[in-house]
Amino acid sequence: MSTAADVDALLRLMPPPEDGGRAVDWGRMEQSWGRPFPPDYRRFMEVYGAGVVQDFLVVVAPQPKAPLAEAGWDGMVQETGNAEDAWADAYKAPELEGTSPRLIAWGAAASADIMCWDASGDDPAAWPVLVFNRGEIRFSRYDCGMAEFLTRLLRGDFPKCPLGDVTLWERGQAAFEKLG
Template sequence: MPSALERLQALLGEPEEAWGWPRREVWEASEQHLGVTLPADYKAFMDVYGPGTLDGYLHLDRPTGLMTPAELEDFWSLEAWRDARRGCEDLYPFPFHPDPGGLIRWGHDEHSSEYYFLASDPDPGNWEIVVGSECAEWYRTSGTFTDFLMRCFDGLDRAPFMDRAWPGGDASYEPFDM
């Protein structure tokens, strides 16, 4: 049986501008900065497709090259969210990285919802996906990055505040202009 990553690649087809090779140095620098190992399927997907947009709706992020420590901090920082959470845990029920078990952002959508890994397990393969809306609604689901995306395409898993028109009938991935 094909993995969720293989199914997703079959659905999306070959990228127009394939990144084509693992960015080991980029991931190592990011993981050293974060102090955690990122999920393997996220890195594998992003190494093939690069940063871009699924069906013009879900924007997927990753560093695009080697970065200085300040650039890594800017890319991965959730300090504003950490500040907002202080004293408002009822609005923000999850900690934000680098707090232990905190959320690590990997994307956002056209309606300003944010997509995160919940880094609460030592094994990144067991991290859950959390989606937060701009109205402080939260959705939490198990499964890997590619499991979650495939369940969205299969119509089996989605936050109630996600756009019901997404995903459309023809799945596509558009890389960001770099």
């Protein structure tokens, strides 16, 4: 489902920062979270790093799984906790009813939407994207990786906008600003 090559399509729509991405100790991340990360996310971090798409959607940096007090209040651990909390009370798309996914957040939008992987499977390349649309109080599943999700969002290649705000929907081109 996701490959490092999926970032190539995104490069045509969203130029990376001039100073490139960031080095990540993926072995440490895998040990911490108990699983490897998807290949497109790994390549995204190499090429782009953590940052903000069009001052609207934050792609969070990988960080070791730790108690929130140690991890900080504005990253992968915090957003994963937010997604897990939302899961308990949110509506679910029919294909998610009765499931208990292992959530790992990779992004958050200014509309308070959260983008995660369903990291339940053994193959991170096959992890689908789950989106918590805060406005609808609903989780939906998208059978693609994070880079393809961003590409399809910018192209408007879903039946409807998966987020609670249309800032990036059908935008075509987008600016990316690296954080830190």
